[in-house]
Amino acid sequence: MQELLTEAYGPVLNGNLLEEIAESGHFRDAEKGEMVMDIGDTIQGLPMLLQGAVKVLRVDDNGEELLLYFLESGDSCAMTLGSFFGSSKSSIRAVAEQDSKMVIVPLDKVHDWMGKHADFRQLVFESFNTRLKELIESMDSLAFMDLHGRVAKYLTDRVKVNGSTTLDTTHAEIAADLHTSRVVVSRILKQLEREGMLELHRNRIEVIAF
DNA sequence: TCATTAACACGGG
DNA sequence: CCCGTGTTAATGA
Numbered sequence: 056m057q058e059l060l061t062e063a064y065g066p067v068l069n070g071n072l073l074e075e076i077a078e079s080g081h082f083r084d085a086e087k088g089e090m091v092m093d094i095g096d097t098i099q100g101l102p103m104l105l106q107g108a109v110k111v112l113r114v115d116d117n118g119e120e121l122l123l124y125f126l127e128s129g130d131s132c133a134m135t136l137g138s139f140f141g142s143s144k145s146s147i148r149a150v151a152e153q154d155s156k157m158v159i160v161p162l163d164k165v166h167d168w169m170g171k172h173a174d175f176r177q178l179v180f181e182s183f184n185t186r187l188k189e190l191i192e193s194m195d196s197l198a199f200m201d202l203h204g205r206v207a208k209y210l211t212d213r214v215k216v217n218g219s220t221t222l223d224t225t226h227a228e229i230a231a232d233l234h235t236s237r238v239v240v241s242r243i244l245k246q247l248e249r250e251g252m253l254e255l256h257r258n259r260i261e262v263i264a265f
Numbered sequence: 266t267c268a269t270t271a272a273c274a275c276g277g278g
Numbered sequence: 279c280c281c282g283t284g285t286t287a288a289t290g291a
Binding site: 201202235236238239 | 267268269270271276277278
């Protein structure tokens with residue numbers, strides 16, 4: 056775990072702190088597709104992603120989802136910071152996009168280090184800022200783009216976080232993430248395929264160019 | 266006009 | 279067979 060920590064956070068956090076994290080944090084493993092956190096779950100600490108990618112979703116009363124953003128290795132989840140201001144329940148759902156590994160740092164440690172370590176403070180604030188930007192991006196696409204554009208943005212984002220142009224996914228999953236119906240997703244994907252942007256297979260999409 | 270819902274056929278694993 | 283996929287028809291915003 057020490058190596059994974061160094062790999063993911065070595066450039067921004069000093070060695071002593073990395074050791075402390077390894078000591079007091081709990082290791083957590085998540086298989087692709089596994090739900091890491093759901094709405095209403097108690098937040099035990101600040102998750103720091105070591106490997107893989109996690110998608111963060113909002114869920115409405117009917118259980119319908121909407122993708123907010125992706126977390127990659129070196130990212131931490133901004134929403135958990137809400138627990139400093141009272142609420143200890145999660146307001147989002149997090150699902151592993153790939154097989155992922157992470158460390159959960161207990162909240163009292165986070166509190167402690169926020170005061171003591173400038174590098175840690177910077178990491179948390181930067182992560183918060185990045186998440187906020189991504190959130191604004193998804194709001195923009197929701198408000199200003201048609202579904203065709205949203206699907207295109209969604210695919211490019213997923214290609215980016217997976218580091219691969221091969222996406223193991225289904226039309227239904229895309230529809231759920233974008234909070235729309237599968238029919239439209241199928242139609243739009245078919246159209247993109249005809250334009251030569253991608254190739255469609257069962258449970259798989261090959262992205263050619265965007 | 267464009268999205269949604271329901272319904273159906275096809276076919277691959 | 280089950281499920282993902284591709285399409286159509288009807289309806290709605």
